[in-house]
Amino acid sequence: MGNEHINVSLRGRTIRVAVYATTVATALAGVGVLAANAKDRNAPPDVRRPAAMKDYQTRYYQLHTDLPADTVTEAKRRLTLMAEEYWARTKSFGGVIRDRMDFFIFKNYADYIEAGTPPDSAGVFMHWTSGGKRNGRMMAILSSPEDWHVVQHEGFHQFVHMTMSGDIPIWSNEGLAEYFGEGIWTGDTFVLGVVPERRLRRVVKLIEQDRMMTPLDMMKLTHEDWNFGLSGRNYDQAWSMVHFLAHGDGGKYQNAYAAFLGAVAKGQPWEKAWIDRFGRDTDKFRNVYSAWWKAQGANPPTEPQTRALVHTMTSFLARAAVLKLKFETSAEFFAAAKDGKLKLDPVKQVALWLPEALLSGALAKVPKAGDWSLDTKAAPKLLLTDPQGGKFVGSYILGEGKVTTQVAYTPPPKSATAPAKPVSGSSSSSDPDPLEE
Numbered sequence: 123m124g125n126e127h128i129n130v131s132l133r134g135r136t137i138r139v140a141v142y143a144t145t146v147a148t149a150l151a152g153v154g155v156l157a158a159n160a161k162d163r164n165a166p167p168d169v170r171r172p173a174a175m176k177d178y179q180t181r182y183y184q185l186h187t188d189l190p191a192d193t194v195t196e197a198k199r200r201l202t203l204m205a206e207e208y209w210a211r212t213k214s215f216g217g218v219i220r221d222r223m224d225f226f227i228f229k230n231y232a233d234y235i236e237a238g239t240p241p242d243s244a245g246v247f248m249h250w251t252s253g254g255k256r257n258g259r260m261m262a263i264l265s266s267p268e269d270w271h272v273v274q275h276e277g278f279h280q281f282v283h284m285t286m287s288g289d290i291p292i293w294s295n296e297g298l299a300e301y302f303g304e305g306i307w308t309g310d311t312f313v314l315g316v317v318p319e320r321r322l323r324r325v326v327k328l329i330e331q332d333r334m335m336t337p338l339d340m341m342k343l344t345h346e347d348w349n350f351g352l353s354g355r356n357y358d359q360a361w362s363m364v365h366f367l368a369h370g371d372g373g374k375y376q377n378a379y380a381a382f383l384g385a386v387a388k389g390q391p392w393e394k395a396w397i398d399r400f401g402r403d404t405d406k407f408r409n410v411y412s413a414w415w416k417a418q419g420a421n422p423p424t425e426p427q428t429r430a431l432v433h434t435m436t437s438f439l440a441r442a443a444v445l446k447l448k449f450e451t452s453a454e455f456f457a458a459a460k461d462g463k464l465k466l467d468p469v470k471q472v473a474l475w476l477p478e479a480l481l482s483g484a485l486a487k488v489p490k491a492g493d494w495s496l497d498t499k500a501a502p503k504l505l506l507t508d509p510q511g512g513k514f515v516g517s518y519i520l521g522e523g524k525v526t527t528q529v530a531y532t533p534p535p536k537s538a539t540a541p542a543k544p545v546s547g548s549s550s551s552s553d554p555d556p557l558e559e
């Protein structure tokens with residue numbers, strides 16, 4: 123098993139990557155050497171399991187973990203939603219889930235390393251082929267809530283590998299993995315397209331200082347190049363390119379990008395697949411991409427984060443309905459939430475139970491988010507007007523052991539009166555050059 127058969131996330135990657143770059147390259151080579159298994163010489167060695175590790179079958183995963191019971195409940199819920207989100211966002215170019223995927227989550231770092239993972243890593247997806255069939259194993263450490271980023275990141279590598287017959291270019295694979303890594307779990311769904319402010323500042327700085335690789339050089343990177351030179355800058359650049367292709371200029375590149383990935387996954391050389399959809403002039407791509415990110419830097423987007431907050435509070439509003447609690451005002455609802463009155467029984471009501479940390483984290487953000495109110499007419503709705511004047515309406519559907527939340531967003535009036543940008547027309551996958559204005 124060589125260096126190209128592994129996708130790895132480093133601990134504290136963005137600040138410590140320089141220190142680990144050589145270590146990891148060596149470590150990855152080490153994993154290759156170890157790749158001897160009694161049953162299958164292509165497979166990595168069997169996982170050395172901590173004594174407390176248990177096995178759980180979820181809808182899409184074989185989950186192996188030693189996490190405490192509440193976190194297992196959370197993990198099962200998140201993994202199901204996560205896989206459905208991967209699928210929904212890749213279905214135009216991706217495949218389907220055929221088998222449950224093997225997913226290891228460790229509570230302690232020492233056990234994670236002992237299990238046979240690269241030193242200094244925080245998560246790893248290893249894959250191999252036996253009998254013409256793709257196999258893969260995802261392993262991650264979950265010692266703090268921040269580690270979910272790595273779970274969502276490595277989970278994407280696994281999903282892509284296990285559901286598609288082809289492969290997508292490494293910059294897209296890593297960029298999309300980061301895109302999902304930044305996703306916010308709200309209890310009943312994921313909010314994607316989040317641009318954390320710190321990361322936005324890094325990206326804009328790299329662009330302004332002309333320290334990004336050219337898009338063409340980025341696209342030329344091989345999986346081995348990527349693993350050998352693991353660099354925080356490359357992750358930021360790959361993420362920023364993917365995020366731009368998914369959301370830039372009103373989302374007009376989204377379909378062309380999906381078509382590009384579909385063509386590459388079917389075996390078309392990436393150069394041709396790219397030129398067919400984005401044109402030959404990668405400088406033009408670079409200019410449009412740079413200008414869009416600078417505009418984001420001048421006016422950091424907060425809508426996805428606020429949307430996530432409204433989703434979370436709406437999830438808890440639905441739990442309040444399960445508990446037959448009624449409120450006249452949003453203040454009453456928040457007070458009940460603070461007083462611990464929205465708690466479900468983690469055993470008897472396991473299907474709808476949510477962790478307390480999700481609620482306390484959201485409640486901490488409520489006061490600064492804007493003006494809240496409650497619409498109590500029929501099914502209660504949670505309303506929020508943010509400081510910029512954007513309006514959010516959170517509603518829910520209570521099903522059998524399942525809650526679905528929805529959030530409608532109306533931008534502030536000033537952008538509503540700005541001249542509307544044509545979004546349609548250039549977004550079709552047959553359009554040869556969506557960068558053309």
Ligand SMILES: [Zn+2]
Nearest residue numbers: 129130296299
């Ligand atoms: Zn990765």
